Amino acid sequence: MAIGMVCACTDENPAGEEGNEGNGSTEGDNTPTVSDVIVQMNRDVADMQQIAEGKVKVLTCMKESNGRYLVELDNGHVLTVYAEEEQVKKNSVPLVGIDADGYWVCELDGKTENLTTADGQLAAALSSAGKGVFTPQFRVGGKNLWEVSYNGSQWIQIGTRQVWDVEKEPAAAFSPFAGCSADEDAGTLTISLRCGEKKINTQVQGKGTTDAWNKFVAGSADNVLLDFSYAGYKHGEVEAPDGFALGYKTINVKEYMDAHPDLTAREAFLKLLKEKKLVRIDDESKSYSNDNAGVVFYFPAGEYVLHNEEDNTLRQDVENPAYDGKGNNTSSSIIIYGGNFVIKGDGPDKTFIKMDTPNLPTDTEVMYSSPVMINIKHNAWLGAEYEVTGNAGKGTFKVKVAGASNFKVGEWVCLYLHDNSPELVKQELLPYAWESTMTNISTEGVQVEDYHQIVNISGDEITFKEPIMHEVDAQWNWKLRKYSYYENVGVEDLTFVGHAVDDFQHHRSWIDDGAYKPIAFMRVVNSWMRRVNFENVSEAASIISSANFSAYKINITGNRGHAAIRSQGSSRVFIGAVRDCTDGPLADEYPTFQSNTGQYHACGVSKPSMGAVIWKVTWGDDACFESHATQPRATLIDNCTGGFVQSRQGGDANQVPNHLNDLTIWNMFSTNTKLNGNGTLPANGEFDWWRTGWKYWKILPPVIVGFHGDPVKFVQEQVKLDESNGMPVEPQSLYEAQLERRLGSVPAWLKALK
Template sequence: MMKTVSVAFCLLCLCALASAETSKVWKEWVSGKPVIPDYSWAGYKYGTEAIPEVSWKVFNVVDYGAVANDGKSDYDAIQKTIKAAEANGSGIVFFPVGKFLVAEQEGRTESIKIHGANIVLRGSGSGTGGTEIHQKHHYVPEDTTKKWTTPPVFSFETSGSGAYHFRLRESFVPVTTVAGAEKNGTFRIDVADASKFKMGQTIMLHMQNSAANNDFLKGLTPRDICHEIIDNGVSVAEKHTVVKVEGHTLVLQEPLHTDIDPGHGWKVYDYPTTEGWGVEDIHFSGNSPTPFVHHKDYIHDSGYFAVEMVQGKNGWIRRCRFTNLSHACFATGCMATSFLMNTVDGHQGHGNFNTKWGYGNLIGLCQDLSDIGSFHGCGISHEHVGGVIWRYESVGETKQTPRCGGPDFHAQFPYCSLWDASVANLRNNGGASFLQPNHLVDLTFWNFEQIGEKIHHDYWNMPKTAEEKKNMYFGKTKIVYPNYIGFHGVMSTFNEDHLGIVESYGTPVEPESLYEAQLAQRLGGAPAWVADAKAAWKKVKAIHREAGQ
């Protein structure tokens, strides 16, 4: 019989007290007996350093032909400025105060491209009186039937990228195979041939094998329409950095987030990345359709898309504002990249901030102020590993206002993700049914505050009747035993049979932020950048709220 987490269950919880108590899960972590992963390996330099205030040579877009507020396109001038910075080997592409135009002509199909390392797009502020980059017309994808593929205005791309994408992976040749078993949490792999690897090289460990399905499903059976995992098996693609080569062993900078069984056919690929990409202090605006209609066409789904970083490492997007867009920014196939102190506002778009096909990316101190919330909220998807959403908010006029903009796990095998100290509604997950589940093992909600309406959640609700089986969206979100620790706010209910660890239902716990606590534990103390970023966010948040009114 189905068990439901409810108010009655809340009263039975050991920690359901008036004030937050130290979590039992955290006590076990500190004692060296962890029951959840180490999620601290996320963000710029994996949280060990603050994002730098770089002082590279400045390339002002005005010097290359851009003119603010003149009603004429600045697209070509911006691209020229970027190429000049790339030729220099690094640079700050600077936008002074004013409005710059990047889509004055209809039918544009090409992004403004950035290929070189150490290139930062820097504006003069993302609030009122700062720098605005405006997209008047939608861009057009190569195939307009693929509604999700419209190119962004700015595309940071690593030369030779593509190995991150499961459809493109077959064109890449693996360097070697994994030869030995390893445990989740270790920092090494044994390979058949280590002679072609060097210190600092980024690699991808890939495996797709139905024999591994149970490791990531914990005994759950997917629906028969989940064709990818049933027909081909779970697909895993962890990205790592080699710090040392010892005989046949590659020593890694980052921990493995899964067990390695060489019998599952693990392969090792070279995985080139580009470091030092940044975007900061810019207001991006567009004319995305309103009201938004999900999957109506490519214009609604992705026609107005600001920034994407592809196969970057140690990059960032910070203190930016995104208004009336289909999507704000994506980290695609990236490692150790941070999106910090950013805001989405205006009317509803398709999504906001997303990280996919990567390792250890952080979306933190961000907010969705759009009118009813982005249709899909902040997202982790597509084989991403070790992603963290930290102190994110999507709140309407009041916390009781129903809205979108909550967690989005858009399927295709993400695992080991943390939603930390965030406030949003639990609704509108996405993802193609044939690529489900939405999320595999090791998803933790820590001190998540639900707003909006009360909802019942069953994360593995399967159709039973013939009529139910006709509905490809039956039961909606499929997540493998998510953990809920310190869940509070609007008290939704859950089918407890399909949850993992449940602690302190109805009351927040200490530590307030698991990411911050694990990071401090790993580094021997809280890094200064965390407190600095939280203090700065209070000011940026207020500037964005005022500008968006």
């Protein structure tokens, strides 16, 4: 029996207007009280004994992205098991465990002793000790000394030091468990204790799958889940080979620099790109795109500065207020036009691609107008369009198209809708009504830009590899359009380093929001970024107007910045195993510095993104997944861990809603739930998804399954489903379960990420 172990902005708003208003009430203090910790401690001790005696069964064991485990028991309790190496703040709380002989032991103030009964006998924890079994209870007595009882009436003092000066030493989270190890094939679990020599070995019973999953599998009429399993490189079916295994020519950038010592790293890289017809750096470069470059640009261990102030140039046409006083006022991207190439280092701990100075904005009043350092893009986008002539439902794969013979099997196309018909806009916003501030959807219309690969053409009927995730009603202006793109672009095994400010403030200036943006991908398919870290960056990476891109095994560290990794108007982007733990000021009225705040916008989506999967991503406590308006749809937040701070989604008021239909949040573990950016509650005290009359913060009813961690209640009239609130569910990863169901097994690349 297997155990299913799981690791659990463009177009911005004016500064200070991104949902940071409330009704003036304050959120309650979540710090546990003394009594809270004692109740939890006594429950953990009793559960420890019951598991060891086989009287309580383990249903599931779920590993969170922060290294902790949640062990769900059949008595309804969930144990928190900290990572073994994690330092637990004890607050003078006794660590209770079981020794190798089956007796209770207790560590207090660094001293470990056996617990004894009133007559001085060792207190047995297990029946195997051959004595009467006791279940101890603990309390802080009247003299602020720890006491233990075995019957609830007679109490025995433990230790001699007064503890818990509550005014000076508030309570903190506590667990006597020190780690888990699992044998998935045998279906067994071993729980280590922080005190004593005993390890608890138990069978994992498993539990029934959640109703939402069962209905998806059965294809029930009331199923609310879309199939997200097609996300990622090659539809999640395989992993891209390592860059060196692709058979491409390898170009060693360091060796080229050594042979040309007069060149900077940027100059050397640009010359190598030009040789491969991937970049245009002067008017003599008549050809500057190459869709089949067949090259690995290899950056061996070392530091490579690809942007500093010497790379800026003077713009002659207009005065630029970003002028630096040194004759330079314009920054330029390294724009790479091509496919079938890889940028590769020796590992994120060895190869460092650096931005020594900020990329200057084209307009200092436009916070996001600084260019990215490396921009990999196709210069064209959408071409000829052909009318869609038949309807197609969500989850289907075929559309009827006038002029289907103009397409060919294997090519990628865009299923496209831009239509501002009032009736269509009304339908798109149901069950809500359009509000006057939502000018984008009323003027530009309902916007769907969904990229698909053609696998069959029969007459006027075109079949896609992937399911359609927005119903097609041919009465509206649906088109199938030609799409320009590059394939097989990879970036791997390196770290991007910037110099983001150490006192980040959202929308304070262009320096805060966009000065250090290392890389972006635009109009690429079946491409990837992996084993890449970001340090001190404003924004890590955007995947724009692309399809089936995978970004995984990524760390974002250093000073807090604006955004992490986003699917921007792309289809089926997979963003997984990302750890976003930047440090910086809280986004409060009176900001204080805190570690693990995370990027202001965590990983997520913007523009008409479709089918994105955010999988096992950990972000900071003062953040939330991004959903940056302008009509993203069908996003899966799967097994993620981090803050759940309302109004961190982002987006201009005129481009709201933040997210349209089919946002799905599965087994989300919240480390910090704030109902507004400044910690205030809405009037009803619940987490609302659509705030009528407030120009920001509007999300169509989501599907929420297995939300747990820091507790929160959702306005039930504003959700499609809120199942198992407070408790994780099976399957623990929706993406993994759907991929396994489609392929027959979990692919090796996804197993490796777990």
